[in-house]
Amino acid sequence: MSSRRWNAIFFVLLLIACMAGSVFFLQRVDQLRSGATLGEVLYIPSPKVLKRLSLGYSGLLADIYWTRAVQYFGGKHHEGAEHFDLLAPLLEITTTLDPQLVVAYQYGANFLAPKPPNGAGQPQRAIDLVEFGIRHNPNDWKLYYEEGFIYYTELKDYARAANAFARGSRVPNAHPFLKLLAGRMAEQAGSIETARLMWTAAYQTTQDKAIRANALAHLRALQVDEDVTTLEGLAARYKDQTGQFPSSFSQMESAGFMRGVPLDPLGRPYRLLPDGRVQVVSPDDFPFIERGTPPGYKPPATPKFLPSD
Amino acid sequence: MAAIEILGLEKTYHVGFWLKQKKLALKPLHLSVEQGEVFGFLGPNGAGKTTTLKLLMGLVFPTAGTARILGREIDDPGMKAKIGFLPEQPYFYDYLTARELLDYYGQLSGMAAKERSRKIPEMLDRVGLKDAGRVQLRKFSKGMLQRVGIAQAILHDPEVIFLDEPMSGLDPMGRREVRDLMEQLKQDGKTVFFSTHILSDAEALCDRVAVIHQGELRGVGAVAELTASVHGRVELIWQGTMIPASLAALGAECHVRGDTVRGLVSEANQEAAIEALRRERLRLISLTPVRSSLEDYYIQRLKPTEANATSVGVRS
Amino acid sequence: MTSRIRWIAANTFREAVRDRVLYNLIAFAVLMSGAAILVGQISIDIERLVVVNLGLTAVSLFGVIIAIFVGIGLVSKEIEKRTLYTVLSRPVRRWEFIVGKFFGLAGTLAVNTFFMAIGVFAAVLYVSRHFQKADGWILVALYFIVLQFVILTSLALLFSSFSSPLLSAVFAFSLFVIGSFSEDLRGFAGMTHGVTSWLATGAAYLVPNFSALNVITSVAHEQPVAGHLIFYNTAYALLYATMVLCGAVLVFQRRNLK
Numbered sequence: 001m002s003s004r005r006w007n008a009i010f011f012v013l014l015l016i017a018c019m020a021g022s023v024f025f026l027q028r029v030d031q032l033r034s035g036a037t038l039g040e041v042l043y044i045p046s047p048k049v050l051k052r053l054s055l056g057y058s059g060l061l062a063d064i065y066w067t068r069a070v071q072y073f074g075g076k077h078h079e080g081a082e083h084f085d086l087l088a089p090l091l092e093i094t095t096t097l098d099p100q101l102v103v104a105y106q107y108g109a110n111f112l113a114p115k116p117p118n119g120a121g122q123p124q125r126a127i128d129l130v131e132f133g134i135r136h137n138p139n140d141w142k143l144y145y146e147e148g149f150i151y152y153t154e155l156k157d158y159a160r161a162a163n164a165f166a167r168g169s170r171v172p173n174a175h176p177f178l179k180l181l182a183g184r185m186a187e188q189a190g191s192i193e194t195a196r197l198m199w200t201a202a203y204q205t206t207q208d209k210a211i212r213a214n215a216l217a218h219l220r221a222l223q224v225d226e227d228v229t230t231l232e233g234l235a236a237r238y239k240d241q242t243g244q245f246p247s248s249f250s251q252m253e254s255a256g257f258m259r260g261v262p263l264d265p266l267g268r269p270y271r272l273l274p275d276g277r278v279q280v281v282s283p284d285d286f287p288f289i290e291r292g293t294p295p296g297y298k299p300p301a302t303p304k305f306l307p308s309d
Numbered sequence: 310m311a312a313i314e315i316l317g318l319e320k321t322y323h324v325g326f327w328l329k330q331k332k333l334a335l336k337p338l339h340l341s342v343e344q345g346e347v348f349g350f351l352g353p354n355g356a357g358k359t360t361t362l363k364l365l366m367g368l369v370f371p372t373a374g375t376a377r378i379l380g381r382e383i384d385d386p387g388m389k390a391k392i393g394f395l396p397e398q399p400y401f402y403d404y405l406t407a408r409e410l411l412d413y414y415g416q417l418s419g420m421a422a423k424e425r426s427r428k429i430p431e432m433l434d435r436v437g438l439k440d441a442g443r444v445q446l447r448k449f450s451k452g453m454l455q456r457v458g459i460a461q462a463i464l465h466d467p468e469v470i471f472l473d474e475p476m477s478g479l480d481p482m483g484r485r486e487v488r489d490l491m492e493q494l495k496q497d498g499k500t501v502f503f504s505t506h507i508l509s510d511a512e513a514l515c516d517r518v519a520v521i522h523q524g525e526l527r528g529v530g531a532v533a534e535l536t537a538s539v540h541g542r543v544e545l546i547w548q549g550t551m552i553p554a555s556l557a558a559l560g561a562e563c564h565v566r567g568d569t570v571r572g573l574v575s576e577a578n579q580e581a582a583i584e585a586l587r588r589e590r591l592r593l594i595s596l597t598p599v600r601s602s603l604e605d606y607y608i609q610r611l612k613p614t615e616a617n618a619t620s621v622g623v624r625s
Numbered sequence: 626m627t628s629r630i631r632w633i634a635a636n637t638f639r640e641a642v643r644d645r646v647l648y649n650l651i652a653f654a655v656l657m658s659g660a661a662i663l664v665g666q667i668s669i670d671i672e673r674l675v676v677v678n679l680g681l682t683a684v685s686l687f688g689v690i691i692a693i694f695v696g697i698g699l700v701s702k703e704i705e706k707r708t709l710y711t712v713l714s715r716p717v718r719r720w721e722f723i724v725g726k727f728f729g730l731a732g733t734l735a736v737n738t739f740f741m742a743i744g745v746f747a748a749v750l751y752v753s754r755h756f757q758k759a760d761g762w763i764l765v766a767l768y769f770i771v772l773q774f775v776i777l778t779s780l781a782l783l784f785s786s787f788s789s790p791l792l793s794a795v796f797a798f799s800l801f802v803i804g805s806f807s808e809d810l811r812g813f814a815g816m817t818h819g820v821t822s823w824l825a826t827g828a829a830y831l832v833p834n835f836s837a838l839n840v841i842t843s844v845a846h847e848q849p850v851a852g853h854l855i856f857y858n859t860a861y862a863l864l865y866a867t868m869v870l871c872g873a874v875l876v877f878q879r880r881n882l883k
Contacts (some may be wrong), residue, residue, distance in 0.1 A: 004384060008878065011720070017722045018868035023830050025861035029837045030811065032854050037808050040842045064809055071812045320881075366714045368882040394714035400706045402636070404643040416632040417715045461711060471714075586641035 002274065037194035041089045052286070054097065063099030065090055069104070070210070073111055074308060080301030084120035087112055091129060092112070099136035101210050102143065105129060109146035110211045113154040117303055123154040124283055142205050144168025145178060148185075152198060159188040177201050196222050209307045217305040220265040221288035228278045228292035231262060235276040245276040311379045312500040313342040317374030318364050320357075334360045336525045337374055342502055342517075344468070345493050349511035350504040351607060352521040359397055360502035361521070362473050366394055378469060390419055394464035397473040399454060405456050406437055410446060411464055416508050418465040428464060436460045439484060452483040459490060470494060472503035476510060488514060512603040520610040527610040535606045541576045542599045545583070548592040555585040562610035569594060629717055630725040637729020638736075641695060644735065647849055650740050656683055661748040662814065672752035677763060677845040680745035685770050685841070687741070688734050689801060692774050695733070696781025697793035704882055713882075720874040727782055727870060734774040742767050745815045748858045759847035764857060766844040772862035777801060779869035786877040804835035833865060 002186050044050055067088035091112065094104045109130055130147045137143055148164035151157045160304045162185035165304040169178035177197060184194045196219065203215035234257050238246045246252045249261050249272055263271050264280050271279045271290070280286055283293045287303035302309070314514055320335040332385070335357045341350045352358050363369040365376055369381050381388040401410055408429055415425040433442050436456040441449070449457065455478065475491070476484045488591040491514055494501055505511055511518055512532060519529040547570055552563045556572060559581055574582045576598070586593055626785065657680055664675045688851065703709040744766075748849075749760060773788070780800055784793035810832060814825035838858055840850055 006877070007720070008875060011878075015868050015871035015875070018864045018871065022861050022864040022868060024855050025864065026830060026834055028857045029854065029861060030808070032851060032857065033808070033837055036843070037836060043846055064806060067809060067813060072817070107842050211782065282633050363710075363882070368709070368710055368713055370879075370881055386718060389714060389716040392714065394711060396707060396710040399711065400708060401711070402708055404640055405636075413632060413636055414711065415714065417629055417712060417717050458711075599868065610784060 019282060025157065038068055038086055038090070041068075044089070044093065047093045050093060051097050058097040062094050062101055062104075064098065065094040066101060066104055069107065073107075074210075077117070077306060077309070078302060080117060081159070082116045084111075084116065087120045088122055088125045088129075095129065095132060099133065102133070102137065102140060103206065103211075104131055104134040106146055106206050106208060106211055108151050110214055113150045115154075117301060118305065123150055126150050127155075136181055139171055141168045141171040141174035141178060144171065145175075145181075145201060145205055148178075148181065149202060150187070152189070158185045161185050163190075163302065174285060175205070176203070192222055192226055213307040213309075214305045217286075218288050221286055221290075223265045224280060224286055224289045225291045227262060227264065228280075231270060231272075231278040232276060234258065235272065235278070239276060245274060246272065248272060310344070311341050311377075312344040312346070312379060313365070313502060314377045315340040315361075315365075315374075316376060318361070318371050318376050319373040320360055320364060320369065321372045330430065333524050335364070338521075338526055340526065340529065342500060342518060344500050345449065345495075345498050347491065347501045347514050348503070349518040350502065350521065351506065351508065351511055351518055352504070353506055353611070356521045357524040358491045358521060359473055360524075362394075362396075362471055362504060365471065374569050377480045390465065391468045393465070393467040393470045393613070395455075395458045395462040395470075395472045395475060398477060399458040401446050401454065401457065403463075404445065405574075406441040406443050406445050407433060407460075408623070409508035410459060414461045415464055415573065420465055432460045432464050436490065451478045452480065455479055455483065455487070456611070463494065467499070469500040469502065472501065474505055475503055476505060476507055482509070508603050508607055514584075518603070520607055522611050532603060535603065542573050543576055543582070544595075544597045545572045545574065546570070546594045547572075547586055548594060551589065551591065553585050553589045554590070555588070556582060559585070626718075626721060629721050629765075629851050630728065633712075633717070633722060633725025633849065634728035637699070637726050638733050641730070641733040646691060646695060647737060647740075648669055650737065650744075653683060653687055654744055655740055657744045657748045661751045664752060670732075673749060674845050676748045676752050677745070678841060680741075680748055680875055681763070681770065681841040681844070684738060684741045684767065685773065685839075686744065688738060688770065688774050689777060691737065692730070692734060693781055693794055693801070694779040694799045697785050697797065698780045699730060699782050700785040700877065701788070701790055701793070709882060719878045723782065723786065723870060723874050724733060726778075727778060727802045730776055730778045730782070734778065735771055738767060738771050738774070744836070756877050757847075762840075762844045762850055765850045766840050768855075769838040769840055769858060770856060773835055775866045776804075776833045776835070776869070779866040779873070783869050783873040783876070786873045787880065800833060801835065804833040805834045805839065806836060807834045829855055838862070858870065 033131050050061070051058050067175065069087060070089060073084060073087055076087075082100065088108075091104055091108045094101060098104075110128045111119045112126040112129065113119055114120075115121040123236065127150055130143055130150065133140075133143045133207060143165050144164050148161040151161035162182050165178050165182035165185065168174055169182055177200075181194070181197060181201065184191075184197070188194050199215045199218040199222065203212050203219070206212065234252060235246055238252055238255065238257060242255070246255070249258070249269070250257055253260065263269055264286075266282075266285055271281055273279060277290060279294055280289070280292045283289065283297055284300055285304060286292075287299065287305050315338050317339055318335060319337045320333075322332045324330050324332050330357060335349060338361065338392055350358050360369065364371050365378065365383060368623060372525070374384050379391055380386055400485065401412075405413065410453040411429045412425055414430065420428070428610040430442070433439055436459055438453060438456055438460070441453060446457070455475070459472075459475065462472065472491075475487050479487065488510060491501055491503070495514075513534055517529065517531050518535065520527040525529075546561065548568065550565050552565075552572070556563065559574055559578045561572045561578075561582060562574070563570055572582070579596075582585075583593065583596070657676075660679050661676055664672045664679075700709075703712070707723075713719065745763065745767075746756075746760070749763070777797065778859065780792060781797045784796045788796070807829060810825070811829040814822060814829040817825050837854075844850070
């Protein structure tokens with residue numbers, strides 16, 4: 001029976017060799033085609049047609065397109081891309097196939113609206129997307145929040161933002177901060193408190209890791225901006241009192257201006273410069289900050305606001 | 310060189326949901342068939358005849374043991390060119406015509422195109438399907454299928470031919486024709502190994518037979534000697550209607566017919582029986598040995614006695 | 626050896642033909658003609674697009690159905706009907722049987738696709754009135770579809786060698802659907818961690834990559850297909866199919882034909 005055994009060994013070896021070979025070529029094919037399947041998204045004339053073609057399995061297809069959208073944005077972000085052309089079509093297809101996939105609208109609000117490299121820079125398209133969502137989910141307060149969020153953060157149209165928050169607050173079981181935010185839009189739109197409230201709300205309204213990471217990054221940035229303003233103000237008062245800028249924070253502490261060494265939101269001490277300015281030690285860790293960066297600082301092409309960063 | 314040598318072939322199946330139970334389909338079998346023999350493999354249904362044939366054909370793999378056909382291992386493809394096989398109740402590609410089927414099988418057996426085109430009409434003629442060559446097999450009757458089956462088994466002129474229940478499902482005419490074919494093969498010097506449970510065919514055709522039951526070989530031997538080995542009986546006919554008590558004591562079976570009695574006693578008790586009749590002054594009309602048939606041997610071998618379990622009968 | 630494989634392949638082809646498999650071409654012809662005529666009336670300027678999309682999708686789907694439905698019975702039918710007994714009692718090796726069956730069905734599908742290709746080009750000619758250079762890529766798309774059939778046939782054959790027709794059909798069809806999204810599966814595997822990552826990556830590379838062999842949409846939009854892609858896809862498909870056939874042979878060689 002040994003001929004049978006040799007035979008079996010031959011075929012097992014051949015199988016393994018072919019398996020290795022096929023994996024090798026598969027990787028080559030993947031490299032060649034990276035983004036090809038996504039690129040075909042542009043060829044879909046109308047998401048509605050796609051929905052009909054999916055023969056009732058549109059929910060599954062929506063999930064697939066949703067996964068593709070997330071991967072697309074993440075991939076492009078890591079490349080430090082300036083254009084995210086396919087994000088809008090991918091999200092539009094996702095939501096046409098499954099209009100109740102709320103996280104897709106939230107993703108659009110958070111990453112479609114902001115300017116590159118933080119997003120696709122298409123706030124109006126994001127608005128259209130969210131309004132489509134509201135039409136199909138009129139009782140989901142989260143979508144009204146997202147609409148107001150876009151108007152507030154990117155379009156700076158506080159009147160419309162207030163309108164959206166107000167509409168949302170009237171929905172049964174709406175989160176109380178909608179009413180709060182509606183009120184603040186009128187007078188205090190520019191205040192840091194409002195911004196903080198907005199980003200806290202953004203964090204709380206979703207479970208999506210990417211959106212949450214983004215919101216945290218913004219909250220940290222707000223904290224840094226506030227800290228830097230406060231610390232520079234204290235340094236200026238020190239100078240007024242003593243005639244010189246403080247050389248260190250411990251000096252300010254001994255003079256009774258503060259307790260302990262001030263730390264940034266990531267736990268690292270701030271740096272005090274001789275001319276009284278305050279900086280963060282690692283500005284790359286804080287995308288979105290407007291204060292506390294060294295002069296001539298250029299933010300990296302891949303800002304760190306996704307969980308994979 | 311023996312045509313077929315079976316050296317301890319054994320087959321156990323695992324059955325049951327977890328495949329834990331073992332079913333012994335064939336106990337270790339030792340058998341040998343010489344070239345030019347017609348060998349009958351007898352046994353009731355489920356005895357293991359088909360299992361044995363499938364093991365020899367390499368359709369099923371043995372749990373233990375080996376076998377050789379024409380001196381070569383059973384997985385040797387070169388050997389397979391020299392054997393032919395007809396399975397039980399065969400079914401062939403019904404979308405082919407008889408000619409196409411034989412052509413296909415001929416190709417697979419390694420026959421050249423010229424040889425095929427010559428032999429196929431011959432073969433169809435020989436099995437009595439001369440006019441059915443271009444008919445699709447799905448239109449064939451059972452008897453015709455059996456005949457085309459034999460045709461494919463002998464088409465490539467094999468030296469050893471294996472037939473599993475070749476007569477099954479045939480009418481008496483068909484069976485006669487198959488028997489004649491097998492006779493012809495024997496005259497051509499071929500070795501024929503066939504399984505059957507029709508004993509009259511075996512008795513008429515076979516040089517030697519083996520009896521198998523419940524996966525176990527119960528007896529092997531030449532037909533003539535096996536029938537003789539079962540102790541024969543003697544028929545006595547005497548005048549009158551009286552049955553002597555002493556005869557009954559000898560285990561005689563007696564029937565009264567008109568004014569004579571017919572009694573059967575075993576050969577061993579022949580003398581004692583005649584003596585008993587003489588003592589009673591009964592007139593013996595005839596004394597005839599009754600030759601036992603293969604059936605007697607067969608049925609005897611099927612009985613689950615200890616003797617059967619270990620003995621293998623007379624070997625020739 | 627090769628002659629036996631050839632005979633078995635030829636017989637498999639003959640069986641498919643006599644089982645009237647090729648009649649599907651009539652349905653296809655009707656479909657293409659109807660589409661070509663209708664599309665001119667409904668939409669302007671994208672007739673070619675619709676005809677190519679519809680034609681190539683139909684070629685793919687028809688072929689997939691044939692590959693699965695015929696493929697699942699390739700071995701199991703022969704075992705069930707016991708026609709295999711008289712074949713294997715001849716000097717035919719078990720692996721030759723598998724390989725022969727494979728080539729028989731793959732050949733049937735290739736022939737089927739050839740005729741369908743004529744239909745597609747006829748329809749394209751009808752709506753466009755002339756051929757253009759970009760039409761050459763339609764041939765590449767058709768070639769990739771045939772590669773899909775090669776892979777699918779080998780899979781159906783593998784399942785047929787140990788499983789019932791119904792289960793084989795379910796497995797083969799599932800692999801076809803999953804394989805069509807295999808690029809997404811690999812992307813998804815890349816996003817997972819730990820043990821799940823190993824399992825998902827393994828599965829993602831083992832699943833047949835049908836998504837890369839589907840260039841219907843881009844060809845319909847007159848996009849070219851990279852030469853390297855043709856080479857890589859060919860190598861992949863042949864290696865993958867061979868791997869699966871090895872599996873089928875290994876399974877079949879150990880099988881007791883009760």
